[in-house]
Amino acid sequence: MEERIEYLLRQYEKNNCSREELEELFSYINGLRAGDQSLKQAVRNIYDDIKKNHPSFTYVDENGKLVLTGPDDQSAFSDKTLVSGKPKWKLLVVVTVSCIIGFCTLIWIVRKNFSVVNYIQKPTTSNPSKKISTKVQQGRLSLSDSTEVWLNANSVIEIPDKFSDDKREITLNGEAFFSSRSSSSAPLVIHCGRITITAHSSAFNIKAYPKDKQLSVSSVSGKIRVTQGSDLLGVLAGGQSLKVNKDDDNISRKAVSSENVASWREGNMKYEEEFLIDIIADIERVYGINVTLSDAAFERMRVSFSFTKDTPVARVLENLCAITNTQLDGENDEFIIL
Template identity: 35%
Template sequence: MEERIKYLFKQYLNNTCTRKEFDEFFSYINAAAHNELVRELIKKAYEETGQPGSSLTYVDELGNLVITKPDWNKPADAPIKRKRSPMLWVGVASIAILLGGLAWLNFQLRPMKKTEHTGVLAKKMTGRSEYRYMLLPDSTQVWLNAASSLEYPQQFAEGKREVYLTGEAYFDVKHADKQPFLIHTGKVTTMVLGTAFNIKAYPGRENIIVSVSRGKVRVNYNEKEMAVLTQGQQVKVSNSINAIIQKKQAITEAAPWQQGNLQYDDETISDVVADLERNYDVIIQVQSDAVARERISTTFRREIGIEHALKVLCNLTDTRLKLENNKYVIQ
């Protein structure tokens, strides 16, 4: 197994692995999270074969690991070509956990700014079609989705841990009995002690969505308690200033985007389209306001690509898709 892992690592770093080899390589990465032997082999392979400056894996100017994905449209045995990744952040997170000493975990802070709430804050951001793993000062783990930002202090104050999220993120909060963890997203505040959950709170969305995969979460709107969630529950809180509507329901997965699934439950076409724009870094126009307000429930695999996803939307809304001047138009 050791030699096989070394071989796959070299193939990956040399940009020559096939689709089959690529899938095998990341199956080892994922297995390492709960298998000490595989974890040690992965670490050893990285130390022996890791190549700073590789065209496939490198550290950007902020100290974050950047990793690319294959072109899934190529034949299974064709070498993989370089492309920006929307899929491999799970592998990045696994490597981060396994190889905690790597430079990319020692990220540099963005320029600081002062707020009236917590003093000096650092800010981490992702662009469209970009995904990032972070480790906060208290060892809370955060996976930041595309086009999102998180602001947090360099050191948490005694008695309370507070962060500010714009966009979407999955949190695995380090437990601390007397130091609750608060995530502020506009007028909605989510409070926990130690749990794992997902928050989707992009600007302009109809709802802020909080989903719990482990533990217990309390969701407040303007300091008024809206819901207490436990494992497998989700709440949707209206973003509208004119109405505070909540919808509490059971779910099977708190953060489907982590597994490459773009999942929508009774959401407007305009919200779905905005999400696709962030994930695929494209421009999409819905010509009809009536269509934009239609509600759908559907799930895409991110790897199917933007055109396939939009054709599914068109089938659901009885519309047509057109590409003009690098912009997708639903008409």
């Protein structure tokens, strides 16, 4: 108890008491008034110690009285008691009012110097804000430079509140289709993990889910630069696609139909020689289910497949198993391919 009282008194001395600590200190003062001898002795010991370093310290003594000492006083328990002849309840009012004034002053100082405006940093154009689509839906948004973005399910895009004149950079985790018609001379730069896509006035699709085995970029119009660090992986024109295998960094290119690029926006899912594991991942995102492959060899199986998002999931999986010569088990939200 003595250690706690000492802590509270030193906090009061430094004007650092919180409201709860002030209330606790007053409860001990009331104990002094009630004649608690052990509490009185504890307070006397504490003040003897404090007095060595602070001879002018104003305090409440072991009898619950407010004592004002001068720098020349040698006794921490001088007979010069403030309003000592007044009733004790009036003394308590004086102490309480003094503490309240000190506490309110502290609050004013804190608010002046550490206001919410100063303490919480306002978003700047260099700080990205997140736009997140729901797990089984897709969304559309317009960027500050008039670029239109269609965001596929379970995707996250980070963008600044406003692009600067010389910088248009965003970050994508997932899949999105971009239609950029901006007159800005600054290129649109999309960061997808280790891969960076750079474009001017272009229309293109990026599929860069972190857990997929491949990252793919497909161009509908304009020129697209794909880089990894300082290495140029390729430049795409309209109707071209580039894929990067995340396991071995192998790069493959092929021609694609513009109608099939980002056909997911209309609910049509189309795949040409894609890894089965990536197709399964899309099905999980579209329907919000879990699908397990019983054999790890299935993961690298390449499949051409298509389905529409309004098809029942069981039928989609049954059709997929039919063309991969596998079997389906499970129901509701949990399935396994054998």
